[in-house]
Amino acid sequence: MSTETAAAAAEVVAPPPAGWEEARSRVYAVGLAAALPAVSRPLADADGHTLAEPLTPRTDLPAFPTSSVDGWAVRGDGPWQVVGRVLAGHTPPPLQADGSTVEIATGAMVPEGTTAILRIEESTRTADGRVAGTPRPTPEWREPGEEAYAGEELLPAGTPVDPAVLGLAASCGHDTLRVRRRPRAALLVFGDELLTSGPPGAGRVRDALGPSVPAWLRRYGCQVRPADVVGPVADTLPAHVAALRAALADADLVCTTGGTMHGPVDHLHPTLEALGADYVVNTVAVRPGFPMLLARLVDDDGRVRFVAGLPGNPQSAVVALVSLVAPLLAGLQGRPMPVLPQVTLAEPVPGRGDYTHLALVRWDRVAGTAHPVRHVGSAMLRGLSGADGFAVIRPGTSGVGGDRVPVVPLPLTPGERSW
Template identity: 30%
Template sequence: MRTSLTVEEALELVLAEARGELGVEVLPLKEAWGRVLAEDLAALVDHPDQDDTAIDGYACRQEDTLGASRESPVRLKVIGESPAGKPFGGRVGPKEAVAVYTGAPVPEGADAVIRVEDTRREGDEVLLFAPASPKDIRPKGDDLRRGEVYLKRGDLLSPGRLGLAAAMGHPRVKVFRRPRVGILTTGDEVVEPGEPLPYGGVYNSNAYSLLGLVWEAGGEPVLLGKVEDEPEKVLARLEGAGRLDLLLTSGGVSMGEYDVVRKVLEERGEVLFWKVKQQPGGPLLLARLGELPVLGLPGNPVSSMVTFFLYGRPFLFRLLQRTEPPYRALKARALTPFRGAPGKKVFRRGVLSFEGELVVRTTGNQSSGVLRSMAQGNALVVIPPDRDVQEGQEVEAIPLTFVL
């Protein structure tokens, strides 16, 4: 078992365990939002499928409109109209125009469009107060060309990508199965919300924080409840977890007499590493129980969320073959000081905002037991080992993407 790893070393080992093959399912588009594509998608059609107009106005021949102005308008005969879905079937000849509406095909013979704001209709004629222009004509295939790939295997189907899949003509898509992630909370002191809170007890917040994090990272959370700090009960719950792609335990991985998760995994599984040189979340553990990867998260609420974000989220992204990185670091100016720690990389909770530039300020109390810092904050401020950050200095901030 390796111990006292750097953050980078620990992440490398975690990602190496994300080697399972996820199944594939076919979903209608209406059910595919938030899923990850399991195949490249090529356009089945051109879009637009003909030259069309980007504005409301009149289609005509540009040469007939040269020199048109407010002082010297050009008069054209209107021979029809072309609304979207009902194209004009004739041909535009000299000194003629067709009323067109956004998205409508440009009639044959026309090579320019004049916006309606620069015209005045007079019966079956239209006065043009400016020259017509071809720049408001969208050429065939301007957006999509049949046969070209616009969405890649591993792309998350965001609203924009879901709409793009529809525009390409796909009624259904192949997506990866959501990884099943078990969430097991340990601790004699833990009770479920709604139950009477005994003296010294705490409500099971970790299970629900992790549930949200797993969903947000593309997984399917499986709540396994809470188990007491007894090795036999912990082992029975771990072995009875069912088919999972990842198991998260919360608590029981530190150095105390009742931190039994680590002891059970050492005896019945294989512990790959324990303890990372970071704050919060130092007692993180990675193990295997048979073929099942297990991430042993610390019990403190902030530590549990931060370690999942830094390690569990990348694990799920790797399983899902996501094209995007699990998180990105930005440069921001610190509006408040942030304290570091000797020999450890530190992740403080901050509020990131744009105030003429990216700035970040502390959420206040940075104790790993203060869960409200994860509710109020929207970023992790990264502080290298053995240094503090002073007000006005540039820092690295990782946006917490689950915060809107």
């Protein structure tokens, strides 16, 4: 074999990048196929999790007829003789005689035999102490099952648990919820050139991803402990293999920063090969952020773990998070693939040829408009700090003011549903 032939045979031909929308769909599908197991959590510990089964009431809601007002539960025509009082939290005896009434509080159980409830402010007392007035023609109480019937599906599996869901679950009579276990995530920071403290200088730059990526992951529902953030990892293959193997021992997802290309100190691809990983996505046709990847490892016992290779440039790394990590985590948590909202561009946004362009924007939710921000180079974070998300400019197009385009919202508060 000639030298030229041997060199050609040894050359690795990179696969074509996946389209951005295709990549999102692909990683969501593998995440959903590996959805995390269901666990039972007390309501106090379920916030931020995801329902693993539909939420249904254990009884009708309300479970019994409930007064909507403070007033008088009356039977028959008035005026009525007062025979008692009903407060919330008690089971009253029936009203047995026409012309009788009991004082009733809002939320109290309506006595059997009640024909109407007279509001307290619309009642008067007769000289002999009886109650007089005209009840309103519409019932002043809630009927059993008015809100929901026992066993009725109120929320589907895949619903994120938030304070409103917790309140509803409690009203349904639940003490615990079946939820998906929250994903455990870790971060490996690659790059000998990185500083972890102080200002940049002398050819070295400050690591901006070590502090920020775990915070993004928490906002997507992950558990990330301080000990799960490791780096900078030495720029050698043995150091990369050892660090990734250790991180995968406990994590469902390991994110790495840098090393996603094939440069002289880019060891991520050989590390994945050494650990027996297979690629779900290897590069995405998106700018910024092109050299991103997602790989999967399957143990002999069937346990599935993932490695997300984020580019080293900070804004590109965030593009990889919203493009690959967010849909993967939605799948792992059993959540539906979210539909991206539409916004109106307030100003032109350039396209990137055959690549999808994710352009940082401020999103005016009242007006429904997106405004491009400045300082948006792939190595810059100034623009990101003032942005609400990324406008999606599809391949082969440019954004014109007035165009309707999808937007990928950033999860700006912990547990926020949008992504």
